[in-house]
Amino acid sequence: MEKPLRHKVHEALGKAAAIAPRVTGVGTAVPPTTYTQQEMLNEFGITDPRIRSIFLNSAIEQRGLTLPPKLPDGSRAVETQGELLAKHVRNGLGMGREAIEACLKDAGATLADVRYLCCVTSTGFVTPGFSALLIKELGIDRHCSRLDVVGMGCNAGLNALTAVSGWTSAHPGELALMVCIEACSAAYVFDGTMRSSVVNSLFGDGAAAVALRAPARPEVPGETGSACSGPGLLRFSSCIIPEASAAMRYDWDEAQGKFSFFLDPEVPYVVGANAETALEKLLDGTGLHSSDISHWVVHSGGKKVIDSVRANLGLSRHDVRHTTGVLRDHGNISSGSFLFSYERLRDEGCVRPGEFGVLMTMGPGSTIEMALVRW
Template sequence: MSSTAHIAAIGTAVPAQDIHAAFIEWARARLPDGRAVRIFDRMAGRAAIAHRWSVLPLGAQGGSPVDPDGFYAKSVLPGTAERMRLYAQAAPELSIAAIEALRAQVALEGITHLVVASCTGFIAPGIDQIIAARIGLAPSVERLLVGFMGCYAAVAALRSARHIVRSDADARVLVVCVELSTLHLQDNPALEPLLAMLQFGDGAAAALVTAEPAGFALDHPFATTLPDSAALIRWDITDQGFAMHLSGEVPARIAAGLSDPVFAAAATGGRPRLEIDGWAVHAGGRSILDAVEHSLGLPADALDASRAVLSEYGNMSSATLMFVLARMLDGPPVTNGVALAFGPGLAAEGFGFRSVA
C-alpha cells in the first residue's frame, strides 16, 4: 500500500552580496535613449523587488560585479567556461549552506535518495555527486539530477521524491534546488532582456521528504501546457553564458490561460478554488503573481508568501517555490493547498499539499 509523502522541513540559503541596485544602474547606462530609460525605471519601480543576491565575488576594491574591478568589468563579458568554473565552486557551497539550514530543523541521518534540480550550470561529475561526497552521504545513496527544466523544476524534484517515498516507505529523500542566475548576465542593450535580467537572483533550498507525518503532506501532482507558447520562455546556451529570453507576453498569456476554466482546472489540479486555503505560487515576477491572483479571483492576501519571497530575493528559478513553501511551513496551517509554478513550454506544473496536525 502506498505511503503518503511529507515535506518535513525546508532550509534556505542565499549569498552575501545584494546586487539589485548595482544591476539597475548598470542596465540604465546601456539603454539606447531616454524613452527606454523611462520605461525601464517605471518597470523597475513596479517590480516589487528590493533585493537580489549573487555568488559573484566582490571586486578587489569591494565593489559589485559590474564595477571596474568586478567579474563583469571587461568590455567583453566572461565566456561560458569561466562562468561554469564559478558554478562548479559556488553551487555546491550554496547547496550545502541550505542543507545545513535544513539540518538545524530535522535530523538528516539515513538519507537514501538525493534529488538535485538546477538549470544554471553544468558539471561532471554532477553537482549531485559533489554534494553527496561533501556532506558524507553513503555511496549507496541513489541520486537524480533534474537539469534545465527552469522555474518549475522544484515541482519535478518534489514530485520525484513523492514517487520514491510512495514506493518505499522507508525512503528518506533529500531534495536540493540551487540556481546561480547571476552568472549569466548578458550585455544586451534591448529593453526586454534587461527587464528579464532584472528579475533573477541566486539561491538554494533543501527539503527532507519522508513518509513520517510532519510538515506538509504532498498530494497529487499535475501538469499542463499552454498551446503555441514554447517561444515565450527560453534559455539559449551561448559562448557567453546562458541567455534568458522571457517575453513580456508571459503574464498576459498566463492570465488568458487561467481565465479558461479547462486550463485553470488543469493548472490547479482540479481543486475548487473556493476550497483552497494555501497558495504557494512561484514568484516569477510581480506581473505573473498579479495575473494568477486576478485571473483566479484570489483574495488580496492569498499570495503574500510569494510576494514576500519576490521582494526579498527576486526570482531564483527552481529554488523560488521552495522558499515560498518554507515560509508557509512557518505560517498558519493549510487544509487544502496548491503549489504552482510556470516555466519553459509555457508549462504550468504543481501539486496539492496540506499541513499535518
C-alpha cells in the same frame, strides 16, 4: 444514514494524506552579497530610461547576486561562458550545502539519514551533476540514490518533487531530499539590450532544499512523533502550453559567445489564461473547489505573472503574500522560489490540520505545474 458525497470525498482525501509522502523540513540559502535595484543600475551605469523603469517598477527591492569582478577603472569585467560555468558550480555548491544543512536541521535529521538526493538547476550545465558533487562534498553515503533535473527552468521544482514523492512512496520511512540550486548570476548577459535587461532586472541567486518522508504506517493527526506538522503530497498535475513553447527559453547568443535567457512579454498573460485549466485538472475527481484551498504557494515569477495568476484564479493579495514577499526580498529565484514561499508560510504558524494547499510553479514549455497538499 449515508454520508453526503462531499463528506465521503474529504474522508477519502484524509485517508490518502495519512499515507502520503510528507514534507518534514525545508531550508534556504542565498549569497552573502545583496544589491538593491538602484545599486544594480549604478553598478552598470545604466542611464536608458526604459531599462531603468524595468528595474525600478519590478516590485523587487533587493536580490542576492554574485556580480562579475571589478576592473581597475571600477567597471565590471565581462565574464566568459567558462567563467560563468565555474561560478555556477562554485556558488551552487556553497548555497546547496547551506540549504541542505538547514533543511536537515529543520527535519531533525542528519546526512546519515539521506537515502535519495535530487538536485535541480537551470543556470548551468556540469557533468557529473550537483547530486554527485554534493554527495562527495557532504560525505553522504555512496549508495544514496540520486537524480539531476537540469534545464527545465522555473517550473522544475515541482517536476522534480513528483519524482521524489514517487521514490518516498516506494520506500516508506526513508528520507529523501530535493535541492533547487539556481546561481542566476551565472546566466546573465550584460549587453545593454532590452531582452537581457528584462532578465537582469528579475532573477536572483538562491538554493532551497526540502525533505520528504512517507510514513512507515498511516499517521494519525496529533500523534506523538508524527510528521503531521508538514503537509502530505496528495497529487500533482502538469499543463503544457505547446503554442507558447518559445516564450521562455535559454539559448546560445552567438554575438556574446554565451547562453542567454529570453522572456516573451506575453508570458504573464499566457500563464494567467491557462492557470484555471491547470487547477481544474489538479482538483478533478477530488470533490474540491478553489474555495476549499486555504493556502497558496505560488512561484515568484514576476509582478505581472503574479497579478495575472491572481486575476485568473480569483486570489486575494493575502493569498499570495509570501509569493510577493519573496519576489520583493530575493527576486525570481527560479526553481526554488516556491520553497522560499513555503518556508515563510510554515514559519507564520497559521496552518491548521486538515487544511488544503496548492503549490504552483510555471516556466519554459510553457508549463504550469501544481501539487495538492493537505496538512
